[in-house]
Amino acid sequence: MVRKTIAIDMDEVLADTLKKVIFKFNEESGETVTAEDLQGVKLRDLHPQHVESLSNLLLDRSFFRDLEVFPDAVRVVKRLTEHYDVYIATAAMDVPTSFDAKYEWLLEHFPFLDPQHFIFCGDKGVVGTDYLIDDNPKQLAAFKGKGIMFNAAHNIHEEGFDRVHSWKEVEDYFFGQA
Numbered sequence: 001m002v003r004k005t006i007a008i009d010m011d012e013v014l015a016d017t018l019k020k021v022i023f024k025f026n027e028e029s030g031e032t033v034t035a036e037d038l039q040g041v042k043l044r045d046l047h048p049q050h051v052e053s054l055s056n057l058l059l060d061r062s063f064f065r066d067l068e069v070f071p072d073a074v075r076v077v078k079r080l081t082e083h084y085d086v087y088i089a090t091a092a093m094d095v096p097t098s099f100d101a102k103y104e105w106l107l108e109h110f111p112f113l114d115p116q117h118f119i120f121c122g123d124k125g126v127v128g129t130d131y132l133i134d135d136n137p138k139q140l141a142a143f144k145g146k147g148i149m150f151n152a153a154h155n156i157h158e159e160g161f162d163r164v165h166s167w168k169e170v171e172d173y174f175f176g177q178a
């Protein structure tokens with residue numbers, strides 16, 4: 001039997017990117033933004049005066065190297081690999097200085113994945129897997145397979161996709177409720 005394929009995004013799906021963005025942003029701007037402030041709002045829209053320093057944050061070559069992994073992500077991805085061919089699809093082209101850190105981060109936290117299954121891309125419309133788990137509504141809309149929206153502060157008002165709020169819910173989605 002041919003195994004089905006799943007592509008998984010990195011930022012705000014496997015990695016808690018927003019947590020570090022908020023921490024670094026507050027440190028450099030003197031603001032006191034919390035995750036609650038960003039429900040349905042983008043940081044750059046909340047503080048347009050700091051857009052440049054926000055962009056500079058991400059250009060730090062080590063920014064993506066020490067992001068926290070979301071709870072249960074490692075365990076559930078590992079379980080998925082027993083039944084599906086799992087790929088990592090990250091729009092790394094958005095931040096080309098992130099390649100090394102993202103690659104090393106994946107090797108550290110997901111050593112059981114084949115690096116040949118890492119896709120550093122731009123538009124995920126070309127990713128031909130059966131499923132894509134992503135927080136970005138634009139990427140999910142461009143994707144031609146079954147898109148699954150991973151809940152994130154910025155996407156809470158988006159509709160039209162199956163939505164999961166945690167890796168436990170990803171597990172239930174693919175394996176049924178325990």
Ligand SMILES: [Mg+2]
Nearest residue numbers: 009011012135
């Ligand atoms: Mg993402």
